Amino acid sequence: MxxxxxxxxxxxxxxSTHAVPxxxxxxxxxxxxxxxxxxxxGCEHGVCGACTLEVNGATVRGCLMLAVQAxxxxxxxxxxxAEARRGEDLRQAFIARNALQCGYCTPGMLxxxxxxxxxxxxxxxxxxxxxLSGNYCRCTGYQSIVDAVCDVIDGRAHR
Amino acid sequence: MSGPLTIFDKPNxxxxxxxxxxxxxxxxxxxxxxxxxxxxxxxxxxxFVRSPMAHGRIVGIDTDAARAVDGVVAIYTGADFVAHxxxxxxxxxxxxxxxxAPQMPLAVDVARxxxxxxxxxxxxxxxxxxxxxxxxxxxxxxxxxVTDMETALDADSPVxxxxxxxxxxxxxxxxxxxxxxxxxxxxxxxxxxRFKFGRHTGVTLEARASLVEYDPSERMLTxxxxxxxxxxxxxxxxxxxxxxxxxxxxxxxxVGGSFGIKIHTYGDDIATAVAAKLLGRPVKFVADRxxxxxSDIHARDHIVDGRIAVTADGKIAGLTLEDxxxxxxxxxxxxxxAIEANQVLNLTGAPYAFKNYRARARVVFQNKNMTxxxxxxxxxxxxxxxxxxxxxAAAEIGMDVVEIRRRNLIRDDAYPTTTASGMKLDDLSHxxxxxxxxxxxxxxxxxxxxxxxxxxxxxxxxxxVSMVEVTNPSPMFYGIGGAPxxxxxxxxxxxxxGGAIHVSSSVTEQGQGTNTILAQIAAGxxxxxxDRVKVTTGDTKTTxxxxxxWASRGAGIGGEATLQAAHALxxxxxxxxxxxxxxxxxxLDIIDGHVVDAGGGAQRMSLSDLARTVYYRGNELPNDLxxxxxxxxxxxxxxxxxxxxxxxxAAEVEVDPETGFVTVLNFWAVEDCGRIINPQLVDGQIxxxxxxxxxxxxxxxxxxxxxxxxxxxxxxDYLTPMAFEMPDIVVEHVETPTKTSxxxxxxxxEAGTGGAPGAVMNAINDALRPLGASIHQMPMTPERILxxxxxx
Numbered sequence: 001m002x003x004x005x006x007x008x009x010x011x012x013x014x015x016s017t018h019a020v021p022x023x024x025x026x027x028x029x030x031x032x033x034x035x036x037x038x039x040x041x042g043c044e045h046g047v048c049g050a051c052t053l054e055v056n057g058a059t060v061r062g063c064l065m066l067a068v069q070a071x072x073x074x075x076x077x078x079x080x081x082a083e084a085r086r087g088e089d090l091r092q093a094f095i096a097r098n099a100l101q102c103g104y105c106t107p108g109m110l111x112x113x114x115x116x117x118x119x120x121x122x123x124x125x126x127x128x129x130x131x132l133s134g135n136y137c138r139c140t141g142y143q144s145i146v147d148a149v150c151d152v153i154d155g156r157a158h159r
Numbered sequence: 160m161s162g163p164l165t166i167f168d169k170p171n172x173x174x175x176x177x178x179x180x181x182x183x184x185x186x187x188x189x190x191x192x193x194x195x196x197x198x199x200x201x202x203x204x205x206x207f208v209r210s211p212m213a214h215g216r217i218v219g220i221d222t223d224a225a226r227a228v229d230g231v232v233a234i235y236t237g238a239d240f241v242a243h244x245x246x247x248x249x250x251x252x253x254x255x256x257x258x259x260a261p262q263m264p265l266a267v268d269v270a271r272x273x274x275x276x277x278x279x280x281x282x283x284x285x286x287x288x289x290x291x292x293x294x295x296x297x298x299x300x301x302x303x304x305v306t307d308m309e310t311a312l313d314a315d316s317p318v319x320x321x322x323x324x325x326x327x328x329x330x331x332x333x334x335x336x337x338x339x340x341x342x343x344x345x346x347x348x349x350x351x352x353r354f355k356f357g358r359h360t361g362v363t364l365e366a367r368a369s370l371v372e373y374d375p376s377e378r379m380l381t382x383x384x385x386x387x388x389x390x391x392x393x394x395x396x397x398x399x400x401x402x403x404x405x406x407x408x409x410x411x412x413x414v415g416g417s418f419g420i421k422i423h424t425y426g427d428d429i430a431t432a433v434a435a436k437l438l439g440r441p442v443k444f445v446a447d448r449x450x451x452x453x454s455d456i457h458a459r460d461h462i463v464d465g466r467i468a469v470t471a472d473g474k475i476a477g478l479t480l481e482d483x484x485x486x487x488x489x490x491x492x493x494x495x496x497a498i499e500a501n502q503v504l505n506l507t508g509a510p511y512a513f514k515n516y517r518a519r520a521r522v523v524f525q526n527k528n529m530t531x532x533x534x535x536x537x538x539x540x541x542x543x544x545x546x547x548x549x550x551x552a553a554a555e556i557g558m559d560v561v562e563i564r565r566r567n568l569i570r571d572d573a574y575p576t577t578t579a580s581g582m583k584l585d586d587l588s589h590x591x592x593x594x595x596x597x598x599x600x601x602x603x604x605x606x607x608x609x610x611x612x613x614x615x616x617x618x619x620x621x622x623x624v625s626m627v628e629v630t631n632p633s634p635m636f637y638g639i640g641g642a643p644x645x646x647x648x649x650x651x652x653x654x655x656x657g658g659a660i661h662v663s664s665s666v667t668e669q670g671q672g673t674n675t676i677l678a679q680i681a682a683g684x685x686x687x688x689x690d691r692v693k694v695t696t697g698d699t700k701t702t703x704x705x706x707x708x709w710a711s712r713g714a715g716i717g718g719e720a721t722l723q724a725a726h727a728l729x730x731x732x733x734x735x736x737x738x739x740x741x742x743x744x745x746x747l748d749i750i751d752g753h754v755v756d757a758g759g760g761a762q763r764m765s766l767s768d769l770a771r772t773v774y775y776r777g778n779e780l781p782n783d784l785x786x787x788x789x790x791x792x793x794x795x796x797x798x799x800x801x802x803x804x805x806x807x808x809a810a811e812v813e814v815d816p817e818t819g820f821v822t823v824l825n826f827w828a829v830e831d832c833g834r835i836i837n838p839q840l841v842d843g844q845i846x847x848x849x850x851x852x853x854x855x856x857x858x859x860x861x862x863x864x865x866x867x868x869x870x871x872x873x874x875x876d877y878l879t880p881m882a883f884e885m886p887d888i889v890v891e892h893v894e895t896p897t898k899t900s901x902x903x904x905x906x907x908x909e910a911g912t913g914g915a916p917g918a919v920m921n922a923i924n925d926a927l928r929p930l931g932a933s934i935h936q937m938p939m940t941p942e943r944i945l946x947x948x949x950x951x
Contacts (some may be wrong), residue, residue, distance in 0.1 A: 041366070042365070046871065048364060098839050137882075138416045138879070140843060141850035146882070
């Protein structure tokens with residue numbers, strides 16, 4: 001149960017090497033070992049989307065991936081997005097639209113929304129709702145999040 | 160406009176403006192501070208072995224193998240805690256006759272629901288604690304479980320608490336007028352329905368969490384938790400862990416959703432505090448999702464037999480109901496599990512003027528997880544029953560559902576008044592909100608469109624609800640019954656040397672924007688830009704004493720205390736300024752961080768100049784001037800038990816008779832929550848509440864087997880509303896400020912959850928009516944709709 005393996009990975013631009021328990025999932029590793037507590041844990045089986053983050057350019061569930069599987073990977077968390085000012089328009093739109101209340105789903109929601117926006121998604125409310133449907137938010141009722149994503153797509157189109 | 164400017168319309172007010180939340184950026188940068196984000200030196204982690212069966216006698220617990228796991232520091236059973244924590248009982252004296260049995264954090268002798276904590280493992284990590292938990296061997300002799308609330312009161316039912324004689328926890332009957340005579344009239348139409356409201360739960364995305372540190376050298380216990388009522392928890396921990404209240408500090412930082420779930424006393428949380436005290440090391444417990452489903456309070460689980468009598472002209476002649484609810488094996492501590500049933504009795508029919516009412520509630524024990532107060536306590540039941548009966552009665556007598564409401568809603572000029580159930584009402588606007596709703600939803604056009612679509616085999620329906628919401632509770636809610644729950648709240652505001660102000664309040668923030676609206680009120684009333692306001696909430700060590708945020712009280716009660724404190728601080732500052740400037744205080748004002756001439760607005764001195772003079776160079780002031788530059792005010796509601804709000808809502812649905820699938824196409828809510836402090840935040844409350852209500856109406860249900868096993872305790876199996884299924888929700892407002900405060904704000908947190916289920920049910924029944932079917936059981940799943948249609 002305590003077997004470990006050594007992995008090297010790049011998280012938010014910083015490379016490091018760690019001995020990780022083979023059974024530890026990626027989000028627990030990021031939170032507990034690296035202290036990157038922005039990624040949240042909601043259901044631990046891939047349903048709620050709170051731990052959604054970016055690995056090698058793809059959005060993944062941090063709870064469905066083992067830390068050892070991230071050996072050699074490039075990982076970006078919500079902290080990394082903020083530091084790199086990536087998705088700043090999306091964060092500003094979330095503030096302007098009050099697209100968050102408690103903020104617990106927000107890091108995962110941002111990652112999923114950014115994937116849609118950067119993937120060239122249209123400002124189509126139904127398509128946006130469909131794309132966000134793997135991320136659970138108990139507070140907002142989702143409407144303000146859809147508003148924020150639409151605003152960003154419109155804003156980028158007019159830049 | 161006539162008369163002098165008030166705090167609501169002077170130039171630098173923030174009240175009524177959609178100010179963005181100052182704390183949103185932090186959360187968007189991944190810099191929130193949730194309990195599980197904290198790590199303390201020498202911190203340990205807890206996991207629990209929970210009862211695998213709904214009812215059983217604990218014969219033996221073998222922890223030897225678990226103790227041998229490397230990293231395990233301590234293992235406790237219920238017996239180990241008996242000397243260290245006193246039992247608690249969830250009763251209140253104003254709920255006469257309510258009974259419950261003493262509860263301990265870990266079950267002693269008998270386990271009474273599947274999921275009840277039995278054994279606590281404390282280890283170096285949660286993973287190690289779970290490894291050890293898997294090695295604990297339980298010897299439990301199964302006892303017959305009581306799971307069906309309708310048979311729980313039968314003479315031959317097993318009794319959960321020996322000595323109680325039956326499984327009845329509480330019973331209350333309300334009678335007004337002569338309901339029997341009303342139903343015996345030969346000129347009334349009577350509609351009877353059996354309504355079933357499924358068990359559901361809060362599913363906060365952040366599970367319950369506590370981190371407890373105990374310093375034996377000072378006997379100081381610090382309890383960080385994800386919760387809503389720090390001072391209540393301070394009292395409870397002190398009382399049951401035998402500590403002076405002042406030696407317990409409770410801190411609630413960022414809370415990842417609460418909705419009432421995190422306002423109760425949970426065995427695993429208390430056990431975490433006991434373990435920290437016994438070990439002298441920090442102990443953290445964070446529930447996993449399975450533990451959340453098994454042990455976070457559930458709510459609803461009511462069966463209501465309702466009956467309405469209406470005259471040919473649509474007037475309600477009488478309304479009666481019989482409510483039965485199963486609450487699990489104990490009444491939850493300290494708020495009790497009888498409040499929801501009590502609210503059903505108090506609130507059913509409360510929007511309407513009628514005299515003849517009888518309602519009885521029976522609250523019964525059962526071997527399932529406990530139910531207690533969750534967002535919109537009792538409201539979804541009361542509103543769905545009254546408005547479900549009313550819309551069905553309208554159909555019976557051939558009257559439009561808007562018209563029948565217009566004939567029965569209490570007149571907007573009839574306040575103050577009292578409901579049939581005895582609730583005191585004031586400052587409501589049912590007719591105004593209904594009129595606005597009918598206009599905004601384009602009612603007549605939609606009706607015509609639906610009639611046309613029905614000819615094409617498309618079944619759409621409209622359903623309305625007129626509702627009240629209990630907000631701003633007074634001491635009559637809990638305090639009167641002996642609960643350690645403050646109904647008043649306090650705010651302290653101090654002027655900082657740099658000219659900013661610091662607001663510290665006893666109401667709490669769980670994402671609804673409490674801290675933002677306190678800052679808006681303080682900034683506007685005192686006179687600084689909002690970015691010069693810092694807010695502290697959620698810490699018993701540093702905030703005034705108060706109740707926290709629940710029952711939609713943060714804005715109405717905490718907001719008024721803040722308004723009064725800001726006003727008092729302003730008075731102090733102007734007195735100092737008047738002395739320094741050789742002016743009369745009345746001739747001065749504070750605007751935009753400066754003392755200014757009240758007439759003309761010329762700046763006389765900055766607040767930082769004034770504060771630095773007082774704090775650094777007091778020698779420049781007369782000796783008899785000793786300014787505090789800090790003010791505290793407390794506020795409680797005095798004239799009313801609660802301050803009610805009202806609203807009118809409507810749902811438009813499409814039902815597919817082939818699949819039973821319901822699509823919510825549109826939803827409209829017209830809400831009157833009194834003075835609105837931040838429209839965007841209020842709309843967020845309404846929309847989030849509506850979606851939670853739609854969840855209860857269509858998807859969410861805790862499925863228990865006959866043996867008392869929760870069969871869908873995962874987020875894949877328990878369905879919550881996700882983005883794709885939800886409609887955009889139109890929110891409009893009527894503003895009738897409450898006269899109970901200067902601020903005039905009522906609550907808005909629960910209206911959506913209280914109103915949406917009834918509106919959705921009525922809409923589905925409107926769609927089904929041409930097919931000769933109806934449904935009165937929530938959630939209204941495709942399977943149940945097909946059953947109603949006779950298809951399956």
